[in-house]
Amino acid sequence: xxxxxxxxxxxxxxxxxxxxxxxxHSQAWHALADQVGTPWTEELAQQLKGISRMDxxxxxxxxxxxxxxxxxxxxxxxxxxxxxxxxDLIKTLTPADILPGMADFIKSLQAAGYRLAVASASKNAPxxxxxxxxxxxxxxxxxxxxxxxxxxxxxxxERAAQGIDLPVSAVLALEDSVAGIQAINAAGEISLGIGxxxxxxxxxxxxxxxxxxxxxxxALS
Numbered sequence: 070x071x072x073x074x075x076x077x078x079x080x081x082x083x084x085x086x087x088x089x090x091x092x093x094h095s096q097a098w099h100a101l102a103d104q105v106g107t108p109w110t111e112e113l114a115q116q117l118k119g120i121s122r123m124d125x126x127x128x129x130x131x132x133x134x135x136x137x138x139x140x141x142x143x144x145x146x147x148x149x150x151x152x153x154x155x156x157d158l159i160k161t162l163t164p165a166d167i168l169p170g171m172a173d174f175i176k177s178l179q180a181a182g183y184r185l186a187v188a189s190a191s192k193n194a195p196x197x198x199x200x201x202x203x204x205x206x207x208x209x210x211x212x213x214x215x216x217x218x219x220x221x222x223x224x225x226x227e228r229a230a231q232g233i234d235l236p237v238s239a240v241l242a243l244e245d246s247v248a249g250i251q252a253i254n255a256a257g258e259i260s261l262g263i264g265x266x267x268x269x270x271x272x273x274x275x276x277x278x279x280x281x282x283x284x285x286x287x288a289l290s
Contacts, residue, residue, distance in 0.1 A: 080229040083189035085245035093158040107133025162200035170278040184233035223256035
């Protein structure tokens with residue numbers, strides 16, 4: 070059996086693969102940086118990507134030399150304020166925010182009988198999928214609060230395979246980050262990278278529009 074015929078399920082990262090919520094994180098952090106008096110720069114915005122909420126807050130405070138201006142309780146309140154602002158922003162998501170080609174791809178997978186899982190570190194993933202009108206296409210969403218380790222640890226992708234009752238060898242997973250590709254490879258799944266700089270991925274596509282079942286079959290045959 071060739072690699073393509075082995076595939077019975079797909080696991081999706083969410084941000085950068087199905088939709089783009091990074092801009093909402095940036096907007097919410099930018100507003101908080103303004104509030105605490107830290108100048109907002111593109112460099113700071115880039116440093117916050119993939120970083121936990123509290124660590125991001127500490128970086129923002131340190132960038133403006135405000136790290137000693139707040140108690141731990143006040144810092145936790147600021148972090149929660151940012152999360153509330155972010156959740157308000159993602160309420161504006163609609164199916165128009167699905168990245169190019171992804172709605173058709175996901176629908177084609179369901180029609181072909183594949184099992185689908187979401188392997189995202191975002192605790193807001195179920196809500197985001199509801200906003201995008203994609204929730205019903207997925208058989209399982211990993212709950213990141215139950216995981217002991219984050220990417221590049223393979224745990225999230227192993228859990229995704231378990232959630233759709235498949236061995237890892239029967240799952241192809243899609244990611245747009247180096248840590249995500251490393252996690253997929255460590256899990257023993259087939260890795261599909263979207264974007265640049267993902268040389269460790271078994272399959273690489275330049276953007277979401279290029280990802281189709283036919284293209285995957287051609288790449289694996």
